[in-house]
Amino acid sequence: MEQQTPLSPTTSQDDNLKEMLLRYLRYWPWFLLSAVIAIAVAFLYVRYSPKLYQTNTQIKILKENESGLDLTGLEGAGAVFDMNKVNLQNEIQILTSRRLLEDVVEETGMQTRYFIAGNVKTVERWKTEVPFSVRWKTADSILNTSGPVGFQLRFIDAETFRVRTLDTEPSLTAEGTINEAVALNGYAFQIVLKPGAQHSGKVLADTDYLIRFQPKNQVINSLVKNLQVNPIGDKSEVLTLGLQGENPVKNEAILNNLTYQFNQDGIKDKRLVSERTGEFIEERLRLLFRELDTVESGIVSYKEENKLVDIEANIAQLFTKEGAAEAKRFELETQKAVAQEFQSLLNEREDFSLLPANLGIESETINTLTASYNDLILQRNKLLVSSTKENPLVVNLDEKILETKSNILKSIQAYIRSLETSLATVQQRESTSTGKLIGLPKKEKEIRTIIRQRDIKEKLYLFLLQKREEAALQLATVTPIIKIVDFAYTKPNPVAPKTRIVFLGAFIVGLLIPFGILYLRFMLDTKINNKEHIKQLVQPIPVIGEIPEVEKKDAVLLRPDDRSITAEAFRILRTNLAYFKAAGKEQQKQAQVIYITSSTKGEGKTYTAINLASSLAAINKKVLLMGCDLRNPQLHNYIEKDKQAFGVSSYLYDTSITMDDLIIPQVLGISNLDVILSGAIPPNPAELLLNGRFETLIDQAKQHYDYILVDTAPTILVTDTLLISQLADVTLYLTRANYTEVKLTAHIKEMYEQQKLTNMALIVNSVDDKKGYGYNYGYGYGYSDAQPPAWWQFWKR
Incomplete structure (x- = not known):
């Protein structure tokens, strides 16, 4: 049996790439929605996350001849110190030493931190930015506490305030008066208003202040971790000191004090x-x-x-x-x-x-x-x-x-x-x-x-x-060991969070999330999707048709004047079928026997068969549609006939029954379309098909019809179709998008390569255009009466 060559060339790599892109772009609303949500989350993150500012200062380590007193004018006098060689690594170790940082912590009072509580986030304020100060009682154990201690303070008026603990359950509350000691949870302290704040009680009462005291070791560890000291070059004697923090004023105060303490430490060594x-x-x-x-x-x-x-x-x-x-x-x-x-x-x-x-x-x-x-x-x-x-x-x-x-x-x-x-x-x-x-x-x-x-x-x-x-x-004339190149200066824009990077990252993540979901969905999809998909799997078997998916309630016989997408798909299938006829057949005018089969049930054989028959009848061809699925007949459901009516099984079993007894003429009012049902389900369908009567029935039908369409049984479940395959001129093999398993393509290729079915061609049924498959017949040309969904109905597009 001669096999037909494919109708179209092999899909190129560029076409595959284009198809893949279109497959994802079909879901563009989800990409857009995900990106918008990600950017919105990024906006909230940038808006409410603490902002870190970078503060830098630069100092030059002076040599003795740059800062010391020149005594060479005195007889026999010379330099008391010799610091011609500056070892910057030693100076960096001193600047970051815990001994020096401890002096900075004690001098600046960094152990006490002040915050202003907001509705969403809490903002740290430096000592100079709050209208009061806290004086801890030295006799209290606050100085030797092993963990941070926190209090919330709210002014009642310009003279009194209410304070409660933050680290105890339940919270403890106490009221106090300005400049008088208050004790709470074993800690005693005094609130002292700064000059100019005595008469601002109304303003003070509108703000919740948080006060936290940290152990010295914790503050020093944090400072060691965040402090950056680097030379500006290999041959330079200038060091850059950097510090990141939420409060620029605090950063500048720390760095300025650190350079002061470092200078004083060097002066002590000289002395x-x-x-x-x-x-x-x-x-x-x-x-x-x-x-x-x-x-x-x-x-x-x-x-x-x-x-x-x-x-x-x-x-x-x-x-x-x-x-x-x-x-x-x-x-x-x-x-x-x-x-x-x-x-x-x-x-x-x-x-x-x-x-x-x-x-x-x-x-x-x-x-x-x-x-x-x-x-x-x-x-x-x-x-x-x-x-x-x-x-x-x-x-x-x-x-x-x-x-x-x-x-x-x-x-x-x-x-x-x-x-x-x-x-x-x-x-x-x-x-x-x-x-x-x-x-x-x-x-x-x-x-x-x-x-x-x-x-x-x-x-x-x-x-x-x-x-x-x-x-x-x-x-008496000991001079500084450093020169301040630049006092502590904070860049106006925060270094974290990096707004542009956050928004760019959010946008990329917003695109990657739906892409990843779709990628996993496509990767885990083991079903055939569309015509191009199955072409890649079953080459060189030709694929001559692609039928779009229809709602179950719409899966009825199409009328000759139907202008829907589905009707157009069957017309294209009809045209492709005409070109697919055996090119070397001697009797071109002889009736064509077309088998319609599939691998398993539910792939749409009967639906395709009856609508293809209707399409052929519409061009004034005499068509006989014959139900030959003797085990699970479905044709009677489409023409509303009794399942037990005379059919093929009756003809095969009873020799007294003729073909004329089986024919149902002009089905559903369509002229030129006759139907023979499968008949009652016999106990031995395989044996009946081999008794010779079926071949006789086909030969008789050829005398009266141009096309004989035979709705056969699935090939992978039963052997019925293979027993009568030699009687067909063309075998249309049905697959169903998102239903037929990819692994079944091996069975299909085996049927083709071993020529178990005559002149075999594939049809992809029920292509879901919502997933970006198919061709949308009729769209864009004004030919179809069907109207595309509205722009916002992207799930139907």
Whole structure:
């Protein structure tokens, strides 16, 4: 049996995409409704959710040469501090340390928070934005509470107020008077009106205030979490401090106070080093004063004992050269003495204590190492405030401190050895000059020795006096360690919620929700949908018709003059059927036998058969519609005949019955349309169909009719149709949209590929146009009498 090729080419990928888009766009009202609802929810969220504002401030960490006092104009003076290298990571750790933030919390009073209660949301206000302040009684346990404590306060008039607890069940209530203590739930506090608010009782009475007290640790933890400190660049010494919060005034107050506390902390460190240096110098001055006094007294006593008043003039020239050598030796001995004193101090001091800086040692290496040692000691002390000695950072600093101290000792030892070498050379030159003075009186030489000792002590004393003045001046003129680049400033627009992103996200979600629902619905849909759907599943079986869905009450025989969408669908089916006739058939004018079958019952075989027959009769073709579903006949219901009337089963069983006995002429008043019913249900329909009488009946009908339409039994349930399939010229196989399972297409393809049915073509019945399937026959061209639904009836469109 020759199979017919499909009538249309395979659907392209672009057509599939277009069909898929149209399938979703058919539900555009739901997309629109979902998007509107999502945007409305987004509007309510943006309107009533707390708004967060970003506040920033910028500070520059100053080096010593940018902020300290320049003392280089004094002889032997140098910088007491050396901060040429700024480690921003260390400064960031200090800025975010709990020790510093605790000072900020205490200074700003952040533990007490004020709110104004609204109908929908509660807004936080800073201390300067409320007309009163709360003073907690220090004797009360409020300061040591482990959790937040809340009260609602409402003014009755300008002098009295009512307060109730927020965290107890049931709530406790009390009344109080301005400036007088009130106790409630074990907590005592005092409400104090700010200047200018004493006479605004009516205004105060219209507002509900919420007061919350939080433990210090909770406030510090929140501040640590929200505070952002970042450098503006790799090579920059400017830090940006940021804070997000609901109240811009509060954010600015916190950041400004944080920069103040950080600056004060740095100033304290500077003063501490200056104070330690001053203490060391004072101690050395007292010792030198006693030694110098002893030497002066010795000179006086020696001169008195030996009656020496003046040195002879002729000796002065002899001592000129010796004096130059002595001066150099004095200088070297002074340096050696200071270095030895500093070495002794370094050995006697504990490992992790500050050292005096720049004592006059003319060794840049020792001075630089001493300054670095002090910086490391300061960093270690700051870390120990909020951590233990086992902290890796502290251990690392300890190693650096000990290493630096060792380097200082080595540098001092090397410097002393260098001084000793220079001193030996000078002493050798001095010995040469001294040899010329051997002839001097012994007493004169001894007095010179005593005077030289006095000069050494005197120079050292004067040197330390100068250093004491430098340290005192440095202590009195300690300058800030930071420069405020920008004071705390809050951006006018909130950073959260981000209105544009929220609305865009809501719009996208509003579209995705119906899309997701439809996607799941389509994905879980296991039924055939429309003509294009089944084409993809059963290629290359041709699909020659698509019949729209009709209400059950409208599923009746269509009249020849009917101009409905359904009638047009059957006319198109009739036209396609004419083209589908076997192209190689020799007798083109011979009557056509058309089987109408399906996989299961309920797919519309009988409805399609009777209306196709009516459509063929309308073009003046003699049509015989024969019911051949011997097990579950339905044709009699459409023409209102008795189910037990003579029919095919009667003809097959009783040889005395002729075809003329079975024919019901001009059914429902339609000329050229005759019907033969299925007849009474026999016990053995398969055997009856094989007794040869059915073939005879078909042959007789061909002599009188142009078309013979046979309403047969479903193929997947019974074998009746397959037993007589060779008698058909065309087999129209019915599927029903949203009813026929996709898995049945395998059975349909098997019937086609194994040629169990002759010249097979498919029809899709009951296509639901509300789901975007079908072609809407008659719409847009004014041909059909049917009117489209109104625009708001989108479920019927």
